[in-house]
Amino acid sequence: MTAxxxxxxxxxxxxGAWRGGDEGAAAELVRRHTPALARFxxxxxxxxxxxxxxxxxxxxxxxxxxxxxxxEASFRTWLFTIGANVARDVGRQSRRRPILSLADHDVxxxxxxxxxxxxAEEALHRLEHAVEQLPPMQxxxxxxxxxxxxxxxxxxxxxxxxxxxxxxxxxxxxxxxKKELG
Amino acid sequence: xxxxxxxxxxxxxGARRAASVDPERMAQQVIARLRAEGPRARPAWTRSTxxxxxxxxxxxxxxxxxxxxxxSEGGPPTTESLAGSVQGLEAxxxxxxxxxxxxxxxxxxxxxxxxxxxxxxxxxxxELLESMEG
Numbered sequence: 001m002t003a004x005x006x007x008x009x010x011x012x013x014x015x016g017a018w019r020g021g022d023e024g025a026a027a028e029l030v031r032r033h034t035p036a037l038a039r040f041x042x043x044x045x046x047x048x049x050x051x052x053x054x055x056x057x058x059x060x061x062x063x064x065x066x067x068x069x070x071x072e073a074s075f076r077t078w079l080f081t082i083g084a085n086v087a088r089d090v091g092r093q094s095r096r097r098p099i100l101s102l103a104d105h106d107v108x109x110x111x112x113x114x115x116x117x118x119x120a121e122e123a124l125h126r127l128e129h130a131v132e133q134l135p136p137m138q139x140x141x142x143x144x145x146x147x148x149x150x151x152x153x154x155x156x157x158x159x160x161x162x163x164x165x166x167x168x169x170x171x172x173x174x175x176x177x178k179k180e181l182g
Numbered sequence: 183x184x185x186x187x188x189x190x191x192x193x194x195x196g197a198r199r200a201a202s203v204d205p206e207r208m209a210q211q212v213i214a215r216l217r218a219e220g221p222r223a224r225p226a227w228t229r230s231t232x233x234x235x236x237x238x239x240x241x242x243x244x245x246x247x248x249x250x251x252x253x254s255e256g257g258p259p260t261t262e263s264l265a266g267s268v269q270g271l272e273a274x275x276x277x278x279x280x281x282x283x284x285x286x287x288x289x290x291x292x293x294x295x296x297x298x299x300x301x302x303x304x305x306x307x308x309e310l311l312e313s314m315e316g
Contacts, residue, residue, distance in 0.1 A: 026216065027209040034205035042196030052203055059212045060219075123183070127191050146192035174185050181183040 001025060011075040015066065030059055033076050036148065040080050043143050044087045045132050054090055058083040077150060077158035084140050123181075130180040138173035145170050 001009070001017050006028040009017070017025035038055050046054045061082050062069075069078055131139060140159060144150045145166075150158075156166045 023213055023216075027213050030209040030212045031205040034203055034208045035200060038200035038203040039196040042199040043192075044196075047199070051199055052208070055203055055208060056211055056215070059208070060215055063212070063216055123187075124191050124194060127183075127188065128195060131192075131195065142192070143195070146189045147195050149193075174188060177188050178183060178185065181188070 012071065015069070015075065018063070019066065026063060029075070033079055036076060037079050037083055040143055040148065041083050041087060043128070043131060043147055044084065044139070045091075046087065050090070054083070054086050057090075058086045061086065072160075073154055073158035077144070077154055080144060080148070081140070081158055084136065088136065126181055127177065130177050133180070134173055134176060138169050138176070141166055141169040142173035142177075 001022055001024065003024065006014060006017070006024055009025075009028070011029065011032075014025040014029050018029070034055060037058060038051060041054050041058070042051055058079060062079055065082075069075065131142065134142060137159070141155055144155045144158070145152070152163045152166045152170075156163045159166065161169075
């Protein structure tokens with residue numbers, strides 16, 4: 001498979017090529033899914049240099065475990081679930097929550113008014129903190145739905161649950177966030 | 183904060199920090215680790231090829247062993263002695279196995295070099311057994 005063919009290929013084709021020994025296909029999968037996976041992991045709580053490490057670890061686990069990928073959900077959704085497991089394992093090892101610094105905060109897109117900008121930044125920071133307090137399943141469902149824009153069918157397939165259960169987790173997550181954020 | 187506002191803000195979660203992760207660099211790092219971590223991370227075809235090569239080597243060495251035993255002592259080999267040879271082979275990697283084969287310079291029937299027992303015809307099997315009996 002040439003570089004141009006890889007760029008135009010779907011995930012399933014790239015996975016097939018990787019299984020056939022095409023290293024370039026694996027590289028293309030990484031390039032393609034790094035931005036979304038990094039956003040997911042950052043929202044989960046990974047900070048600074050840790051973010052690079054956990055994203056890398058998620059990809060490594062995905063390629064090692066490719067035989068277990070059944071294509072019930074998309075490769076990207078499967079990656080997110082692996083990413084959540086990596087974050088859980090890293091959290092267990094460090095036995096502490098990551099410390100937020102001012103440089104770590106995400107700055108929301110806002111207008112030129114400094115006051116509005118500061119308010120939006122504060123709101124995003126509070127949401128970030130509140131999301132990190134959610135139980136793992138609610139956090140997964142909330143991020144997959146609200147941050148990544150996945151539909152409930154895809155979320156349910158990725159998390160091996162029912163569509164109804166995914167909806168309930170999302171409802172509880174939003175309820176909890178509303179309460180937390182006032 | 184309303185549900186709508188929460189969802190609007192959630193779209194921005196992690197965006198700035200994620201922008202610092204370079205996809206090209208990540209691809210290079212992941213590929214380097216997959217290479218460095220060896221067989222566990224290799225695609226299935228590589229593992230199955232190695233298994234096939236190892237099985238063929240065991241078959242060839244078994245034939246060589248039978249032939250040499252029969253030539254020097256006239257008696258059949260024991261199960262224990264064959265098991266010991268196979269266990270020793272498991273510790274070798276592909277290159278070491280190839281070097282060992284070269285060093286044996288054994289002229290086994292050609293088909294034993296490339297196929298398994300299941301692939302042999304009845305006459306080929308008979309020929310193989312006869313060569314093992316000396």
